[in-house]
Amino acid sequence: MKYARLFRCSNEKGYFAVSEKCSDFCQDDLADDDIMLLDNGKEVYMWVGTQTSQVEIKLSLKACQVYIQHMRSKESETPRKLRLVRKGNEPHCFTRCFHGWGAFKTPLA
Template identity: 45%
Template sequence: MASSTVATATLSSILTPEDRSSTRVRRNLASITRIVEVDVDANSLNSNDAFVLKLPQNNGFIWIGKGASQEEEKGAEYVTDVLKCKAARIQEGNEPEEFWNSLGGRGDYQTSPLLETRAEDHPPRLYGCSNKTGRFIIEEVPGEFTQDDLAEDDVMLLDAWEQIFIWIGKDANEVEKKESMKSERNISKYCQTQNGTQLNSTSHGEYCALHH
């Protein structure tokens, strides 16, 4: 795991057997798994991540959110190894009262149908937006794609499930820009996203990471 060195240097040196801690494990779009210590509180949970709750005497819980990926689950197991913590594995929605009591009680945390969906179930998809035929159309780029597939005379949409990235080519015309920047509801007709998905805009020359 790419974050192994960082995790070993920070987690094992800071925590002692008597400490109580909560650690979040999250994998981003670049397939990098990040391990971050968070507040020991129910508010720190997120349905899209995995968490390790370490309790005194080196026991605790591995909490698996409904949308957590397999890599995040493996990352949580790695954390317990680093902390030498014997943790019971629990799934979101099946938590024992001991778990909530250890967090100071139940509380609101980030959850939604979108967050409860595993990211690997919705791989990134790239679309080209053009009016070269005389009418504005959005077409998916077939197969695997890289940054070389960004057409400078078009507007491109990268549908990353949780977010939509709108990339504006330097030679894209005004119609393509206007139509591509319309409401999320219109864009979502072509994409795999749901209402509430974040839209991000970037232009030619700015960094736009494509991972597939």
């Protein structure tokens, strides 16, 4: 994968923020209590963890739409499409952007 960017959307600190993860990200960077945005140059995936709040989902969707509009004005020849991805149902085009993707481990009881 030549081009991929990962962003974390969170209101963990009492306010909503979007921050870009390092370029060398992996599956462990997907936070189950947050929304992650993955841009692979063709599509923007909105990955929803199992413990995200409805507020985070709504704010992340708006942030994703703003990001797509920004990228459309910056790179009009490659408009991106928005795809919703839920934890555990990731398509191959999403998982191949991560180094060494494997099945999510279930926490010990």
